[in-house]
Amino acid sequence: MESSEEAELCFPQLFNTSCKKRMRPHSESMxxxxxxxxxxxFTVVLNLLVIISISHFRQLHTPTNLLLLSLAVSDFLVGLFVMPFQILLTEPCWFLGDLVCVLxxxxxxxxxxxSVVNMVLIxxxxxxxxxxPLHYSTRVTQRRVQICVLLCWIYSIFYSFLFLYDNLKQPGRYNSCYGECVINVTVSAxxxxxxxxxxxxxxxxxxxVFVVAVSQARAMRSHITAVKLQRSVTVTVKKSELKAARTLGVVVAVFLMCYCPYYCVSLSGSDLMVNSSxxxxxxxxxxxxxxxxxxIYAFFYRWFRKSVKLIVTLDILQPNSCEVNML
Incomplete structure (x- = not known):
């Protein structure tokens, strides 16, 4: 019968080199x-809806939506691959080996x-x-956006190799015992x-954007000598611009709320256990x-709500459904 000390080891057969299990209450784990x-x-489902919507409906094939598509792809991969593996890291021990840990x-x-670079591009x-706005159609073309999206992913791959190359050369070199999944990363970089x-x-x-939108709105209100039709058109444009400014403000706030705690802990120099709660x-x-x-990016837009309805009701499978007016 094995001793209580052996029962707390990740690999009881490696008595001298195995990590000890860091157990948590069952209710907390569940x-x-x-x-x-x-x-x-929900990360997978929501981003998959964005991907299907923008890819299928031809009217949505715009430079802006191409950026939203790239963002949705990266976020979809986070939900499909990154999050499930993160769940494994909450386990008391890592049993998949050093190479899988680095990968x-x-x-x-x-x-x-x-995902972050796509937000910058948007x-x-x-x-x-x-x-x-007068030069938007000439400066932001489909071709240029495609190149920017490609460079975004190339940068991200280079970024990963930059930080993980040393760990890939010798997987597990920073583990203190068997049953850990630890890598070395330059936190400041x-x-x-x-x-x-x-x-x-x-x-x-x-x-x-906010300063320009506010100044244009003020100029619009003071321009009382304009033709009524022209002014009504201008109002519509300015409202859409202000809505875009508000949407971007929400993005900044949410981004800060999600990322600041992690990087504040990194800045404080605290060393969190990789599988700690x-x-x-x-x-x-x-x-x-x-x-x-x-x-944030899609549910604020009417076309997304309409496309979700078409997808859920399977109307998207109808002939020529890609030509439906989404705007």
Whole structure:
């Protein structure tokens, strides 16, 4: 009969080198699994609806929606691959080996930066649309957006190799015992590349958008000598611009709420255990942003609600359904 000490080891046969299990109450574990699975499921479903909508309906094939599509793909992958593996990390021990541990981290280091960079690109798109509307159609073309999306994913792959190359050379070199899944990452570089630079760009662009939108709205109200028809058209344009500004403001606020706790802990120098409940909560808060993105970007738009109705009722399977007027 094995001793109580052996029963607490991840690998009892490796008595001297095995990690000890860090057990948590059963009720806490069940609550954690249910919550994380729920978030993962809805992240996949919501972003899949965005992907189907923009891909299927031809009228939605615009440069802005192409950026939304790229964002939805990255967020969809977060829900499909990253979140389920994060659930495994909440277990007391890691049993999938050192190589799988590093490969697991490879996924979020590609997907999460891609999601963040896509948000920056969407902010740039809204900046040009609101601050320089006369040249928007010539500056923001389908071809240029496709190139930007491609560069976004290339950057994300380069980003992951930059941080994980040392870990890939010798998987498990930073584990203190068998049953751990630990990698070495330069926190300061991750903080700058994945948080400070993107959020600074988004905030600067949003402030500029807000200032321009407000100044144009004031100019519009003071321009009482304009022809009534012209003024009514102008009002419609300005309302849509202000709505875009408000939407971008929500994005900035949600992004900060989801990312700040994780990076504040990193800045404080606290060393969280990789399978601790606190670390799981911090990581899933970052990933939860991927669940909220389709709500922020898509549910604010009428065309998305209409496309969801067509998808749920299976009208999308009808001939020529891709030609339906969505606007």
């Amino acid at each position: 609550l954690l699994y249910i919550l994380l699975s729920f978030i993962s499921f 697991y981290y490879f996924l979020p280091f590609v997907i999460v930066p891609a 902010s740039v798109d809204r900046y040009v649309a609101i601050c320089d 991750d903080l700058v590349l994945c948080f400070i630079i993107p959020i600074s760009a988004i905030v600067i662009l949003y402030v500029r 606190t670390n799981a909560f911090m990581s899933f808060l970052v990933y939860f942003n991927s669940c909220l993105n389709p709500v």
